[in-house]
Amino acid sequence: MTARADRDELLLRYLDGALSPGETKQLETLLREDAAARECLRQIAEQAVAMGDLARARALEMPPPPMVSRTRFQSMPWLAMAAAFALLAGVAALWLHLLPPSEALLVEVVELEGAASFSGMNGGSRHTVAKGERLTAGTLEAEGEGAEVRVRFDDGSLLALGGESELSFAEEAGRKLIWLRRGTLSAQVQPQPAGQRMRLRTATAEMEVVGTVFTLAARADDTLLEVNEGLVKLKRLTDGRVIDVPAQSSAVASLDPAGMLGASAIPDAQTVWGFDFTREMPPDRWRGTWYPAVEGKPGRMVSKAYVAGRAPDGRAVTHYGISLRPAYLDPPLQLLARPDSVVRVRLKLNHAATLQIMLLTKTVSGSYGGNFERRIEPHELHPGDDGWSQLELSLRDFTPTAQSAARHRSAVGKILNGVLISSLETDTQLTISHFDLLTR
Amino acid sequence: MARGERTVEHGNAGILCQDRIRSCVSLESMMPLDHETIVRTLFAARARLSAAVWLVVRDAQAAEDIFQNVTVKALTKAVAFEHEGYLLSWAMVAVRREAIDWLRREKRGAVSLGDDVLDLIEAEWAMATPAAGGHQVEALRDCLEAAPPDAREILELRYFEGRSCAEVGAHIGIGLAAVYQRLSRLHRALKLCIERRLVAGAAAFAALPADP
Numbered sequence: 104m105t106a107r108a109d110r111d112e113l114l115l116r117y118l119d120g121a122l123s124p125g126e127t128k129q130l131e132t133l134l135r136e137d138a139a140a141r142e143c144l145r146q147i148a149e150q151a152v153a154m155g156d157l158a159r160a161r162a163l164e165m166p167p168p169p170m171v172s173r174t175r176f177q178s179m180p181w182l183a184m185a186a187a188f189a190l191l192a193g194v195a196a197l198w199l200h201l202l203p204p205s206e207a208l209l210v211e212v213v214e215l216e217g218a219a220s221f222s223g224m225n226g227g228s229r230h231t232v233a234k235g236e237r238l239t240a241g242t243l244e245a246e247g248e249g250a251e252v253r254v255r256f257d258d259g260s261l262l263a264l265g266g267e268s269e270l271s272f273a274e275e276a277g278r279k280l281i282w283l284r285r286g287t288l289s290a291q292v293q294p295q296p297a298g299q300r301m302r303l304r305t306a307t308a309e310m311e312v313v314g315t316v317f318t319l320a321a322r323a324d325d326t327l328l329e330v331n332e333g334l335v336k337l338k339r340l341t342d343g344r345v346i347d348v349p350a351q352s353s354a355v356a357s358l359d360p361a362g363m364l365g366a367s368a369i370p371d372a373q374t375v376w377g378f379d380f381t382r383e384m385p386p387d388r389w390r391g392t393w394y395p396a397v398e399g400k401p402g403r404m405v406s407k408a409y410v411a412g413r414a415p416d417g418r419a420v421t422h423y424g425i426s427l428r429p430a431y432l433d434p435p436l437q438l439l440a441r442p443d444s445v446v447r448v449r450l451k452l453n454h455a456a457t458l459q460i461m462l463l464t465k466t467v468s469g470s471y472g473g474n475f476e477r478r479i480e481p482h483e484l485h486p487g488d489d490g491w492s493q494l495e496l497s498l499r500d501f502t503p504t505a506q507s508a509a510r511h512r513s514a515v516g517k518i519l520n521g522v523l524i525s526s527l528e529t530d531t532q533l534t535i536s537h538f539d540l541l542t543r
Numbered sequence: 544m545a546r547g548e549r550t551v552e553h554g555n556a557g558i559l560c561q562d563r564i565r566s567c568v569s570l571e572s573m574m575p576l577d578h579e580t581i582v583r584t585l586f587a588a589r590a591r592l593s594a595a596v597w598l599v600v601r602d603a604q605a606a607e608d609i610f611q612n613v614t615v616k617a618l619t620k621a622v623a624f625e626h627e628g629y630l631l632s633w634a635m636v637a638v639r640r641e642a643i644d645w646l647r648r649e650k651r652g653a654v655s656l657g658d659d660v661l662d663l664i665e666a667e668w669a670m671a672t673p674a675a676g677g678h679q680v681e682a683l684r685d686c687l688e689a690a691p692p693d694a695r696e697i698l699e700l701r702y703f704e705g706r707s708c709a710e711v712g713a714h715i716g717i718g719l720a721a722v723y724q725r726l727s728r729l730h731r732a733l734k735l736c737i738e739r740r741l742v743a744g745a746a747a748f749a750a751l752p753a754d755p
Contacts (some may be wrong), residue, residue, distance in 0.1 A: 108724075108727065111723075111727035111730070112723045112724075113583075114728065115708065115709075115723045115726055115727060116723065117656075118601050119707055119709075120601065120650070120653055120654075120707070121707075121708070122654065124654065127654050127656075130656070131656060131657050134660045134663070134664070135659070135660060135663065137568075138667075141663060141664050142667070143666060143730075144598065144664065145594065145664060145667065145668060146730065146733075146734055147690070147730050148594035148595070148598045149590055149594045149683060150683060150687070150698070150730060150733050151594070151597055151603060151681045151698075151701075151702040152590065152593045152594050152597050152603060152606055152607075152700075152702075153590070153684055153687060154603070154687060154698045154699060154702040154703055155603025155604065155607065155702055155703045156607075156684075157684060157688065157703075158603075158686055158699045158702075158703035158704075263569045306615075324619055339613075341612075357595045358615055358619060399634070437720050489751065
């Protein structure tokens with residue numbers, strides 16, 4: 104046997120786990136001294152990993168993962184983001200973004216509140232979407248805190264994408280593939296054909312859906328699933344564990360495989376709740392910049408800019424807002440709007456301006472409930488000597504936004520997905536110290 | 544501002560505090576990589592990071608899982624990565640640590656190469672430019688796809704299914720020594736194939752007309 108053949112066999116036997124401790128020492132000495140042996144070992148390792156990729160791709164009946172170069176990512180940012188998803192979604196390294204580009208129309212935009220944009224999977228440029236538009240496979244983004252986009256598949260399944268959320272969708276051999284990259288999604292899924300269950304993914308979870316109503320929140324480190332009707336199979340991607348989440352239950356799939364994974368009954372919706380920004384740090388998905396108490400100055404939340412919509416010329420309309428989203432609390436909460444519900448806000452502005460308080464809702468059965476607003480004119484605020492004002496508003500006085508008016512009459516009886524308090528197109532340094540939902 | 548961070552007032556100076564680690568640095572000194580850059584950078588280095596893991600664990604699926612875990616950690620890590628070099632250095636350390644943990648947990652008694660040897664090998668990997676690495680892996684995939692079915696079967700049994708060489712031999716009806724010889728020849732053939740493809744690729748690029 105030649106020296107090279109001896110060396111190769113030694114390397115292969117190490118990789119086979121067949122070396123004695125003495126032989127391992129011999130191999131280590133060889134590798135320290137012989138660059139060619141190190142190169143050989145590197146190449147075997149690269150070939151082994153590549154072989155694994157190819158075999159895995161074939162097992163999934165999909166193409167191998169793309170070779171990612173800087174140039175390619177720069178020219179196709181969608182792929183870059185899809186790659187992030189693929190990484191986080193385990194074996195799905197080859198999932199949604201590798202489907203062949205398709206021109207087939209998949210969904211229709213049936214309701215749109217605020218601004219939303221779409222880019223096709225086949226590389227189409229990003230454009231602002233309009234109600235009634237039909238979309239191919241691609242990525243839809245609800246821009247801005249108060250945005251809401253509802254799309255409908257041909258089979259009648261509805262997806263409602265919440266504000267500041269991003270969703271990719273495609274169809275493969277009749278099966279709907281959905282990836283919620285960030286934000287919230289409510290879904291009413293019609294019964295799917297046998298063998299073609301809808302598959303949804305987030306960075307931390309995968310779900311299979313036969314036909315059901317549920318809400319999904321893709322948060323930084325976990326996924327919250329709430330099932331209102333039917334049953335959803337939830338897989339935690341970090342360890343592959345699968346659980347069934349039945350109707351009226353919720354589950355959280357986190358990045359931590361040691362964390363509990365189980366379905367628990369959705370707690371009864373609360374009608375009284377409050378958040379004290381002077382003491383509590385809000386979840387990082389709430390809009391606003393939180394300032395903790397420093398040197399005797401109480402904590403507070405100050406508004407941040409967001410895109411509220413698009414002017415006819417395409418210009419972004421910017422509002423400055425603070426949001427409260429109970430789904431992002433730990434544990435998440437459900438807030439129910441009753442006929443005698445009141446919101447109370449303690450706030451401050453650095454100059455007078457019209458404010459908007461918007462309620463983002465869903466129905467108790469989990470479907471989209473519409474957005475409702477109340478405008479506050481400057482004369483309605485009565486600041487004290489310290490500049491702070493306290494507002495109390497009955498939920499009955501909230502009216503549906505223009506986009507919601509046709510289908511949703513009142514916030515009463517709905518679940519509050521979020522409350523968004525904004526100054527319109529003017530940065531007033533809107534600041535909030537307390538928010539309460541009460542009954543009177 | 545990155546996730547999990549809130550601006551905190553502190554006198555007149557802007558400082559950035561991270562919720563989880565409660566440490567603050569001056570805003571001026573911090574330009575963290577965004578998530579897209581982190582993913583792009585790690586994906587570009589995926590071949591060598593996964594291969595470095597594989598050298599320790601010798602299990603393709605575990606190598607993939609560990610690479611993904613480390614990517615998740617990079618995206619959810621409280622400390623910001625200020626440049627790609629730092630990210631890659633951190634990732635190389637992280638994958639090796641996870642690989643050794645995995646080996647201790649899943650294959651008790653399995654022997655790994657010493658740290659100094661792994662350091663040498665990883666340093667040589669790090670010297671390869673990402674662009675060259677990308678072309679090389681593309682060429683490798685082409686070569687693997689073009690390999691005869693029996694060759695692919697051996698490689699797949701050994702490296703995808705994770706069977707030992709003795710099991711591969713039993714499966715295809717040859718002895719252990721013959722498996723080592725075949726694998727050795729296959730790896731050499733793949734190396735030659737890659738080199739040829741890279742040369743051909745370079746020649747094809749060289750033959751392109753110059754930009755006007």
